[in-house]
Amino acid sequence: MVVKKVLFKEHLIVARRKNGHLLVCGTHAFFPQCREYEFLTSENCYKSLHDFNGRGITPYDPRANYVYSPESNEIYHATVSDFNGNDPLIYKKKIPTGDRIRTQKDDLRVLGRKL
Template sequence: MKASANAVAPALLCYCLLSRCATGAFDGYGGAMLGSLQFPGVWNISSALLSAVSGTLYLGARDTLLSVDAASLSSKQEAIVWKVPEEKRQLCMNKGKTEADCHNYILVLEFVEKDRIYACGTYAFDPQCAFINTVDFSLQREAGGGVRMEAGKGKCPFDPRQRHTTVMADGVLYSATTNNFMGTMPLISRATGPERERVRTEESSSWLSEPEFVSAALVRENAAGDDEKIYFFFSEVAEEYDLYMKVKTARVARVCKGDVGGMKVLQKRWTSFLKAGLV
């Protein structure tokens, strides 16, 4: 049974308000039903971001970004096409990926400022990020006319199927994703900001053991802002159980927003990283 636009819009608004519309709002390959219902010609809606000020819902899909009125999803929407060049798609397929894999699935949408969005996509298994101007809904471009892009490794997964999450805190992106082509190196990191402050988790299963990331949140604990924390919610293989089969358990990890790493072996590594099981 098809849902009406009047039924879908409030549900999406409620979802976005409760969850910040974090990355992964829709499965990377499972958004086609929503896309076919409301947005002809758009496939694989993978991320969503709601502006509480303007009531605009921004959607990341395959090779496309959408701007729609959240109160009426059936109304006319604006679209930005952000495709991968054909030669880059061919290179992706030469590495053993399918034609469907080698598109640009926009998985990360976060406000940097009130009129600027940071967007990251898989870009044919070579993650890239770009800035969106919400005033005229356009991609920021270089002087030569090309899209201004920066490396998305560590900010967005290579594979659109992989679970991930991000949160923007005072203009700095914190990310939980995988960091390599094979999707076997998970990390939680401060992914943007000054290079010297880009810290991350250690490459150790005691820190992260085959995690599937769900959500992230900034918690401001006092008005001065000197004790702010970032929380990451995920499931992972529980190493504390000595069982024949792998057992997944729910976790929450916490880092301090002001953590800039330590000395020697802890350079560019979180010194405040803690994780606990959820019951």
């Protein structure tokens, strides 16, 4: 019997938010997750504030080009939403939980056309 070994790699994005908090998002074994941290000066360490779904925020491929711009608790992100890279999107989400909006799902005309 042949057993195929599969290696899962975690891809992370780390960003300092406008409010000084640290935002960490990772692929989390194909179920993207994000966590926000606050630095506690008195204890000289980071405290976890909350976790939230990172789908549409976290890139599956470390070579992928994407843009992250934190402004007033919102993330704007251009990436793909699936592991195979078949669903390109532009995504906006209020951090940590809140309204989100994205380009139409599975419409390759949005980002797939050469200019």
